[in-house]
Amino acid sequence: MATATAKQSAPASKRRYRLWMMFVVLFMGWAGYTLFGQMQQQKATYQKLTTIEDGIEETRAQTEELTKRVEQLNDPEYISQLATKELGMVKEGEQQIFSE
Template sequence: MEQGNKAKIRRLSSEYMEKQALLDEQRKRRRKGLLRRLTVFGFFLAIFMLFAGVTLFQQHASIQNQQQQNQQLEDELTTMQQEEQRMTQEIEWLHDPEYIAELARRDYFLTKPGETLFQLPRSGTNSD
């Protein structure tokens, strides 16, 4: 019985209803356009973020390498400065006649007149 009543109901077409249908259709088109624009914008934003991330990662790696090289060069500089100090001290000692005489005795087994040279075994060469 209810189906028969529904079939008998007729839609009234009015200017208001047509206007509302047009507004609904416009809203749907605008919403579709908005979704398309947001999708394209999101896609470009994702590409930009990916590019920025890769660039930042490469820069971070480059900075790490440069810091590591800088640390190595600073260590090398410290070593060279110590070597320079040692050599400067060696130069000062080489201007001292007593030091030169000590080197001649030790390395070339030279002696002063009337001096006897005794060679003792070195303590680091034990075969124990």
Template structure:
């Protein structure tokens, strides 16, 4: 064998070894990346369910808040308060005789 063939053979052996090492590192990295993607996809599904539940609670709270605001407006109305006092407490004006119908 000539020295030129031997030098080329050892050089290509080194290149092949480095390429195999690079390929191994890339396979390990890509495996890790796929694993992380899979785990994050599962977490996103869980978070989506939590988000829907939180949105439902927010909508319920908003509806309740609007109902309470409407009740506040009604309770600031003098006629509504008088009506409540007559119906629920049996109250009336002085000299007025309340009638109970059963």
């Protein structure tokens, strides 16, 4: 009777082993697919982040430049030089000299 039970349990244990291995293989396939998808999403997000950081840096540079320009325009001496050189204006009592 012991031999009959051993013969019956061998095919059943093989079947359970195959089912278990199929489950493990399917799970590992799903895990690999999920991991690959997350890596692709991470790469895309990193590229967006880099683009945004570059834009922020460019905006900061523009802000600094505009701040310096505002400071210059608040300086009366700079305004005087700008009016004289670029606009051809003269101060009261001065005479403009034209050169040909």
